[in-house]
Amino acid sequence: MDHFIQLVFSGLFVGSFYALVALGYSMVYGIIKLLNFAHGDLYMVGAFAGFTVLSAGAGVLGGGLLALLAVMLVAMAATGGLGVLLERVAYRPLRSAPRLSVLITAVGASFALEYGIAVAFGPNPEVYQMGVSDGTLNVLGARLTYAQLAMTAIAVVLMITLDTLVRRTRTGRAMRAISQDPKACLLMGVNVDRVISRTFFLGSALAGAAGVMAGVxxxxxxxxxxxxxxxxxxTAAVIGGIGNLRGAVLGAVVLGLLESFSVAYIGSEWRDVFAFGFLILFLTVRPTGLLGERVTERV
Amino acid sequence: MNDESTLRAGEEPLAYAGAVEERGPANVALGGRGVATPAASGRTTAGRALSGVLASRWLGPCVALAALALPYLNSSTYVIQIAVDALIFVMLAVGLNIVVGYCGLLDLGYAAFFAIGAYTSGLLSTRFGWPLLATIPVVVAAAVLGGLLIGGPTLRLRSDYLAIVTLGFGEIIRITANNLDVTGGPNGLYGIPGFGDFGLRSDIALYWVTAVVVCLAVLFAGRLGRGRLGRAWRFVREDEDAAEAMGIHTYKVKFAAYIAGAVFGGIAGVLFAAHQTAISPPSFNFLWSALILMAVVLGGMGSTPGVVTGALAISLLPELLRGAENWRYLIFGLLLIAVMIFRPQGLLPARTGEARRRGRRVRGGAS
Amino acid sequence: MTHIRRGTTAVAAMALGLTLTACGGDLTGDASGGGKSSATLKLGMLTPLTGSSAAIGPYMKDGAQLAVDEINAKGGVDGRKLSLTVEDEACDPKTAAAGAAKLVSAGIDVSVGGYCSSATLPTLSIFDKAHIPMIIPAANSADLLTQQRHNVFLINGTGIQQAETASKFIKAEGSKGVALIDDNTSYSTDITKRTGDQLGLLGVKVAGHQSVTAGESDYSGAVNAVMDSKADFVYWTGYYQEGGLLIKQLRAAGYKGRVMVADGSVDGKLIKIAGQKNAQGVFATMTQTPQTIPGGQGWVAKYKAKFGSEPGPYSTQAYDAVRVAAEAVRKAGSTDGRAVTKALEQIDGFKIFSGPLKFTIQHTLTVGGFDILVVKDDAFVLNK
Structure with a gap:
């Protein structure tokens, strides 16, 4: 039983990382129907932005949770800005182009980001100089570290913040409206470009936060x-029903759990085969994802 | 999700793009280069000359002749090596063009069929001593089977889901090849024989075999696209519901495109196995699928000359940038963005030639 | 449309005619490079400069360059200067094959590269056709040798030799259950498989075997499996990037047993990534390196002075590959591939980092030269 619970914890923990990245994927898809392939790389850029801040301010920042939050905020601002820039330079000029062209730009942007960082920082991996505490605690016989708890908590707070933002604010309402009917939004005087920029900022900032968390x-x-x-x-975003925010989180958690259990019972080398095989079977049974159609609200 | 916002992978612009266009000049002021005017309007003399060349019936034979004559111009090992790589890539791009360009099905795991072809022929030739030529029927059968397995349940899905399903399929094939002993695990299969050297230098012999096969394949794909089935594909791509309403069995038609693409990929795999002599899972990763797709879109979806050009560019560019190390993929990525921004319909889009032909067909009362 | 087809057929027929008349020219002979000059001894190296293993390339390149400069400073080989051409293999078979062809066309005399086994395999036939001897510094899969090409020499210890050293040590440590973990690449699975076999022969229980995916960050699946299997010894055979994470996560999960890593993980970064505290006492199977042999510090100092960084994985092997190539050419008295191959087979007692060099009949090192290292403070030192 404690073994089972351990697997659940591992799955949830990995799932919370997936969720932060999947949210950005889903938001961007929901609003402009673009598979932003460079999104995973924004996560990477976030990690490097955090690394730069940490290295520059090593003496000043110290090592506590507050320092982590400060680094995260800077990295989120940086990746958010980068996301906006990316949309402005690489995606906006292509809005009237065939859909696949934009996909290609996204792949191009992904290459450019990856190898831009490789040129700037060198291909060697970098090591975060910020240690997190080694303390552990036992929950129902399974082992959890404080670091894992802290990371999961930060992820959950970020997700709730985003959810509130989308549900309660004007911008959030505009996002939902655009995903429903962009044409009507223009007629109603919504500044579509600005809302799209904000969507990119939010999604990218979340990925950046996840990047810093992974680094730490x-x-x-x-x-x-x-x-x-x-x-x-x-994959997680699609399982949850792409374009649906709560679906993305749900999909990420499901994927994390699936992976955790498949590693334990099938073997780690077959994990991805299992994950993708499940995805294919799942989509043939429920093609719109877990929350694809039931919920009308989309971002 | 309503139908208007469900967009097919094809020529159709993003949903709100239409709306943005209606706003007209105000938007240009707001978004800078917000509205790209379709390239068709205001064509220059140079453009007209180019489309004249593209529509010429001599273009294909001239390119084929150039390809076949290459060893007379430069027969260094390196040139032949990358030329064969490029030709195989052309074959892959032309095959994927049937799926993505003609039929509008977004396939992100095309390397799976390439892998199926390479591994089937590699297995039969190394483990069972078959001559490579004899493996081709089995490869075709295996590719069709793969296409049935993955296309059968998924072609009913929306196009975005098709993208992720095919991506997953590509990864499944690669990881399975990596994990099984019969496929040689991570090291793959090696010592794969060629087609024979016909008394020539062995790499040159293989070059000519590849060149002939690829030329025929390009020709065949081009004809397929112009034929009855090709028109059905385009119809499905432009408007699936209308196509269905006009009595086209869209599922069958999509299936045909998927299977045709699979067979092209499989045969390209055989050529690849013979060329490399050793095949292993890293050759069939997602990056590879993405690069093939890039070639199709960069060249111009649905346009055979365009796709061939795109494939040559994508295949040869990293070689030309060799020595730039990490810079080369950075430049590659930036170039892709730049090309797409300034020519979103691809380098040599299908439109120009097609409009003319379409006009002719209407006059002739065909279709 | 029929016009097009007819046109193409005619063109194809013409081309075939041309082919037949051209027989006997350059197109029928052996593949060979553009003009081999006798003024310089050209060495070629394939190493990953891009892609997931891009970090390794500079180490190998610098190691080889150091040897080239040293030999040139002493007047070269029989008055000929050495030159080194480096091409990217990207750990990708297609890129590697194209790179090999480029080196052949550039007219290199000896190949001193090869990092990823799966990327090196397709280059074998290309170098073989051009009669270029290959002294492979890093790739060490047994699959490289099963085709019995006469021109292929491995100067890195093989997986079998490493597995032997590892399993003897594990037995001597008195382990009750060993968990083998690899990264599902050929280099790594080769060692785990062979170690598993060896341990079976020695009567040591293999408690589990995991394969993880390189390039990821979370290895909790493998860690959970190790904890469940109650193994008291973990042998990781992949590279340092993942190795460091694995050690860190094993320790975080409360694993108290011993950990050993294979040569691909012997790098200061492993200790940094795992955290110095977690890495203390981690063992490693490794060929002798300047850091561990007496008098080697001078070499490290030279390397650092020249390139401004510590030598890394396979710097020494690349350095040795160049020296062995130069030695063989000197002995052969020519750069002819067959003569150099013969000279390589006859080399006996030439000093390289792993000990006196003599190739076995399979063209591997007679003495693998694997030692057990252990992490002490922030470095790997010889385990005593």
Whole structure:
């Protein structure tokens, strides 16, 4: 039983990382129907932005939770800004272009970000100099570290903040409206461009936050770290019903749990085969994802 | 989600783009280059000359001749090596063009069929000693089977989901090849024989075999696209519901495109196995699928000359940038963005030639 | 449309005619490079400069360059200067094959590269056709040798030799259950498989075998499996990037047993990533390096002075590959591939980092030269 609970915890923890990245995927898809392939790389850039801040302010910042939050805020602002820039430079000029062209720009942007970082920081992995406490505690016989708890808590807070933002604010309402009917929004005087920029900012900032969290928790960052998690987040977003925010989180948690259990019972080398195989079977049974159609609200 | 916002992968612009266009000049002021005017309007003389060349019936034979004559111009090992790589890539791009360009199905795991072809022929030739030529029927069968397995349940899905399902399929094939012993695990299969050297230098012999096969494949794909089935594909791509209403069995038609693409990929895999002599899972990763797709879109979806050009560019560009190390993929990425911004319909889009032909067809009372 | 087809057929027929008349020219002979000059001895190296293993390339390149400069400073080989051409293999078979072809066309005399086994395999036939001897510094899969090409030499210890050293040590440590973890690449699975076999022969229980995916950050699945299997010894055979994370996560999960890593993980970064505290006492199987052999510090100092960074994985092997190539050419008295191959087979007692060099009949090192290292403070030192 404690073994079972341990697997659940591992799955939830990994799932919360997937969720932060999947949210950005889903938001952008919901509003402009674009699969932003560079999204995973924004996560990577976030990790490197945090690394730069940490290295520059090593003496000043110290090592507590407050320092972590400060670094995260700077990194979120940086990746958010980068996301807006990306949309402005690479995606906005292509709005009237065939849909696949934009996809290609996104792949191009992904290459440019990855290798831009490789050129700037060198291909060697970098190590975060910020340690997190080693303390652990036992929950129902399973082992949890304080670091894991802190990370999960931060992720949950971020998700709730986003959810509130989308549900309660004017911008959030505009986002939902655009995803429903962009044409009507223009007629109603919504500044579509500005809302799209804000969507990119939010999604990218979340990915950046996840990047810093990964850097702090795992300790190692490299320029290709965004690729695998980008793929997984994409899968999670689709399982949840792409374009649906709560669906993205749900999908991420489901994916995290699935992976955790498949590693234990099938073997880690078959994990991705299992995850993608499940995805294919699942989509043939429920093509719109877990929350794809039931919920009308979309961002 | 209502129908208007469900967009098919094709020529159709983003949902609100239409709305943005209605706003007209105000938007240009707001969004800078917000509205790209379709390239068709205001074509220059140079553009007209280019489209004249593209529509010429001599273009295909001239390119084929150039391809076949290459070893007379430069026969260094390196040139032949990357030329074969490029030709195989052309074949892949032309195959994927059937799926994505003609039929508008977004396939992100096309390398799966490439892998199926390479591994099937590699297995039969190394483990069972078959001559490579004899493996081709089995490869075709295996590719069709793969297409049935993955296309069968998923072609009914919305196009975005099709993208992720095919992506997953590509990863499943690669990881399975990596995990099984019969496929040689992570090291893959090696010592794969060629087609024979016909008394020539072995790499040159393979070059000519590849060149002939790829030329025929390009020709065949082009004809397929112009034929009855090709028109059905385009119809499905432009408007699936209208196509259905006009009596086209859209599911069957999509299936046909998917299977045709699978067979092209499988045969390209055989050529790849013969060329590399050793195949292993890293050759069939997602990056590879993305690059093939990029070639199709960069060249111009649905346009055979465009796709061939795109494939040559994508395949040869990283080689030309060799030595730039990490810079080369950075430049590659930036170039892709730049090309797409300034020519979103691709380098040589299908439109120009097609409009003319369409006009002719109407006059002739065909279709 | 029929016009097009007819046109193409005619063109194809013409081309075939041309082909037949051209027989006997350059197109029928052996593949060979553009003009081999006798003024310089050209060495070529394939190493990953982009892609997931891009971090390794500079280490190998600098190691080789150091040897080239040293030999040139002493007047070269029989008056010929050495030159080194480096091409990217990206750990990708297609890129590697194209790179090999480029090196052949550039007219290199000896290949001193090869990092990823799966990327090196397709280059074998290309170098073989051009009769270029290959001294492979890093790739060490047994699959490289099963085709019995006469021109392929491995100067890195093989997976079998490493597995032997590892399993003997594990047995001597008295382990009750060993967990083997690899990263599902050929280099890594080769070692785990062979270590598993060896341990079976020695009567040591293998408690579990996991394969993780390189390039990820979370290895809790493998960690959970290790904890469940009650293993008291973990042998990681992948690279340092993942190795560091694995050690960190094992310790965080409360794993108290011993950990050993294979040569791909022997890098200061492993200790940094795992955290110095977690990495203390981690063992490693490694060929002898300047850091561990007496008098090697001078070499490290030279390397650092030249390139401004510590040598890394395979710097020494790349350095040795160049020296062995130069030695073989000197002995052969020519750069002819067959003569150099013969000279390589006859080399006996030439000093390289792993000990006196003599190739076995399979063209591997007679003495693998694997030692057990242990992490002490912030470095790997010889385990005594």
């Amino acid at each position: 928790y795992y300790g190692k960052i490299d320029f290709l770290m965004g690729f695998v998690i980008g793929l997984k987040a994409f």
